[in-house]
Amino acid sequence: MKIVVLVKHVPDAQFDRHITGPGNTTDRDESILSELDEYALEAALQLAEERGGPKAGNEVIALSMGPSGAVNAVKKSLQIGAYSGVHLSDDALAGSDAAATSLALAAAIRHISADGRPVDLVLTGMASTDGETSLIPAQLAERLQFPQVTFASSLEVSGGQISARRDAGAFSETVEAQLPAVVSVTDQINEPRYPNFKGILAAKKKKIAALSLADIGVDASQVGLAGSWTVVESAEARPPRTAGTIITDDGDAGIKLVDFLAAQKLL
Amino acid sequence: MANALVFIDNPGAALKKSSLELLTIARSLGETAVAFTGELNDDVAATLGAYGATTVYQPSVDDLDNYLVGPKAAYLAAAVAASGATAVLVDNSPEGKEIAGRLGIKLNAGVITDVVGVEADGTAHKSVLAGSYNTTAKATTPVTILSVKANNVEPAPAGAATAPATATVEVPAEGLANSARIAARTEKPVSGRPDLSEARIVVAGGRGVDGDFGPVEELADALGAAVGASRAATDAGWIGHDAQVGQTGVTVSPQLYISAGISGAIQQKAGMQTSKVIVAINKDAESPVFEIADYGIIGDLFKVLPQATAEIQKRKG
Numbered sequence: 001m002k003i004v005v006l007v008k009h010v011p012d013a014q015f016d017r018h019i020t021g022p023g024n025t026t027d028r029d030e031s032i033l034s035e036l037d038e039y040a041l042e043a044a045l046q047l048a049e050e051r052g053g054p055k056a057g058n059e060v061i062a063l064s065m066g067p068s069g070a071v072n073a074v075k076k077s078l079q080i081g082a083y084s085g086v087h088l089s090d091d092a093l094a095g096s097d098a099a100a101t102s103l104a105l106a107a108a109i110r111h112i113s114a115d116g117r118p119v120d121l122v123l124t125g126m127a128s129t130d131g132e133t134s135l136i137p138a139q140l141a142e143r144l145q146f147p148q149v150t151f152a153s154s155l156e157v158s159g160g161q162i163s164a165r166r167d168a169g170a171f172s173e174t175v176e177a178q179l180p181a182v183v184s185v186t187d188q189i190n191e192p193r194y195p196n197f198k199g200i201l202a203a204k205k206k207k208i209a210a211l212s213l214a215d216i217g218v219d220a221s222q223v224g225l226a227g228s229w230t231v232v233e234s235a236e237a238r239p240p241r242t243a244g245t246i247i248t249d250d251g252d253a254g255i256k257l258v259d260f261l262a263a264q265k266l267l
Numbered sequence: 268m269a270n271a272l273v274f275i276d277n278p279g280a281a282l283k284k285s286s287l288e289l290l291t292i293a294r295s296l297g298e299t300a301v302a303f304t305g306e307l308n309d310d311v312a313a314t315l316g317a318y319g320a321t322t323v324y325q326p327s328v329d330d331l332d333n334y335l336v337g338p339k340a341a342y343l344a345a346a347v348a349a350s351g352a353t354a355v356l357v358d359n360s361p362e363g364k365e366i367a368g369r370l371g372i373k374l375n376a377g378v379i380t381d382v383v384g385v386e387a388d389g390t391a392h393k394s395v396l397a398g399s400y401n402t403t404a405k406a407t408t409p410v411t412i413l414s415v416k417a418n419n420v421e422p423a424p425a426g427a428a429t430a431p432a433t434a435t436v437e438v439p440a441e442g443l444a445n446s447a448r449i450a451a452r453t454e455k456p457v458s459g460r461p462d463l464s465e466a467r468i469v470v471a472g473g474r475g476v477d478g479d480f481g482p483v484e485e486l487a488d489a490l491g492a493a494v495g496a497s498r499a500a501t502d503a504g505w506i507g508h509d510a511q512v513g514q515t516g517v518t519v520s521p522q523l524y525i526s527a528g529i530s531g532a533i534q535q536k537a538g539m540q541t542s543k544v545i546v547a548i549n550k551d552a553e554s555p556v557f558e559i560a561d562y563g564i565i566g567d568l569f570k571v572l573p574q575a576t577a578e579i580q581k582r583k584g
Contacts, residue, residue: 017396099371133380138368147447171454175335177447187515188508229377235402241559249566254574260562264544266523
């Protein structure tokens, strides 16, 4: 099986994050591998291992699109266990919205399929931890004309078909799709492994292919701010929330709480 | 020709408040049409008229629910073409956003998600990076697609009710191909409490409830609130994952958020800090949640919550 896992280099949510520049884009200093992508990577590694791993011809390819720093998300993925990496990087990609991002990623996946071994499965996290739009799996599936299975909390692949369980609001569902497919997984699906010393050493020998827009046959006008269909016109930092009244319970805090709610007209 | 098209998916016997909110926003953009799925009952049709819908589109096939998203996006694309709408409004549920995403690619149209306000020219307001920035965004394409969060406008009927025309939209066959099929579906138990993502009040419990959500649920019921939980509480299996508030759970933006026994780690804060009023109860005075609470109580939730519940019941008589 040939599995591509989308991994994103995102600003660490433990620190303050900032929007900067003429396109009102997110500042990517202090970035890390998006935590939610680790579940997708783990799911890919498990599927490949069940099938005999690399010796049996399975592939787990970590694909990241982003500026030079984004290669770190690929490197981390290799340390965790991805077999190889692809870093799609081009100055023209800066500021791409979901539509432009999905266009570039779809072209990259076609490129990865062009060696005669087509991609069977594209795995993603449930959302990035920066933009959080959750649009990429759906838009990528539409561009590739693959079925999409989103928010999978478990998945099985057999006989060219994927079967997944998912929670969908008021329902629990079992869904089935033919491969190739785009599948996003939740943080309930598994417990991602950590890179160990052996993995970190092994990662140094693994290949990372660098792709530019020219390599994937995409014109600069189709991506970046130029190719995006939405524009962020303004961004204003919200004043941080400040602490209000804090009391220590002396035995009547429940009543004081109700007084507070009444004063705020919230009862 | 309609200006705005609202997608309403299977409302059953009555429209949800979030659908009424979408209809209210749509009217501010111009003439409003509705793309509907499921059975259109008379009360719902009357409500659509009261909210100013001029045309209600229905799909030519009735098995859209047997597939994930793909056919609904194909149907909606055909409804946009039939109505001539330049703005499409969908709810901000995971499915709503995915339909919006696929529709965007089909129509070469910009998609803006997590919208909290819409101006008459289609400019959308949203909050990003876990509520730390407010942004305005706009589609640069002829059609704009917006997924809109609940609880941001008061639903208001139109000045004069209309009797909407109905029309059938042919669902393109390609919508069914290349879509995942739903093989089985089980309904989850219904709690009777408001839906977490739409609730006006949320009472949430965390590690501090130590396996007992009783006091949290009782206060929620006294307030007519939804029950939420931190990841620590759902991971411990004390309550279903559905209740999880935060970055990897449900993002809420209620009028009142009561946090009990939750320290307020960044992922939790990310899911709730756009709440209008935040109340925190925690034994640990150093909990980060106190940094953002409008009203904080350092104390034992097993004493404070039941006392508050009893006091509310007493005042309500």
